Amino acid sequence: MSSSYRHEEIRKQLATTGRVRVDAIAAKLGVTTETIRRDLTELENRSLLRRVHGGAIPFNTGNEPPISDRTRIRAREKSEIGVVATTLLSDGMSIFVDAGSTQSAFVRAFRDRSNLTVTTNSLDIASTLVASPGIVVRLTPGILRRSDNATIGHDTVSYVERFAFDLAFLGIGACDSVLGWMDFDEDEAALRRAAYKLSARSVVLIDSSKFGRRAAVRTFDIDQSLIVVTEKTPTSDFFEVFTKKGLKILTPEERGISS
Secondary structure (H helix, E strand, C coil), rough: CCCCHHHHHHHHHHHHHHHEEHHHHHHHCCCHHHHHHHHHHHHHCCCCEEEEECCEECCCCCCCCCCCHCCCCHHHHHHHHHHHHHCCCCCCCCEEECCCHHHHHHHHHHHHCCCCCEEEEEEHHHHHHHHCCCCEEECCCEECCCCCEEEEEEHHHHHHHCCEEEEEEEEEEECCCCCEEEEHHHHHHHHHHHHHHEEEEEEECCCCCCCCCCCCCCEEECCCEEEEEEECCCCHHHHHHHHHHHCCCEEEHCCCCCC
16 A cells, blocks of 8 residues: 555544544554654654654644644653753853743753753743742743643743843744745744843744744744754755854754664
């Protein structure tokens, strides 16, 4: 059975039911679950669907899956990104970390450190750090967004604007070589823009699957002054744009970190 046939069947089921489960479609097509996972990855890379735990849902530039689903996807890659990002930390820093599955992996990688102040709009991140006696945690107020346990809105941005940060560690929804760094939600984009302005340096934590995708909201131009932390060197088109614009790219290989 050709991959193009499987891809067409997967897309038909998505259009009909709004979700594909790996085990069910594998049984229907008579192939292994590993084959279907590879198919889903390929289709996701072409922005034809979005992977979630156990399967996939239709791709939509205006929506992002719940964090419970995102946490299980590319978990190893997110962990690697988190470890690389910790190499930017120094004692005494005040940092901002926004909500997201990659940001949560980053926080887990440094929760045993001390002499840090962390401001976040993520209840999950605050909960991770609550048992870290050497880390001061500031949790922003705002409207609770239940899809990722994050606070958003005017009160969130106003609170963040009371501080200055040594570093801002920001997630991102997608990166397009023309439209730039993009998000699924205007509130999320507004908070990231605010944190960027208040930080001496800003770091984007992004797994490589997000390069070449688009989302609903333009957050930053492609040439925004950012440090890009990802698990592997971006493809040549993005690498050339970033290096030409002077963006620093950090990967486990560049940092000498073995997976």
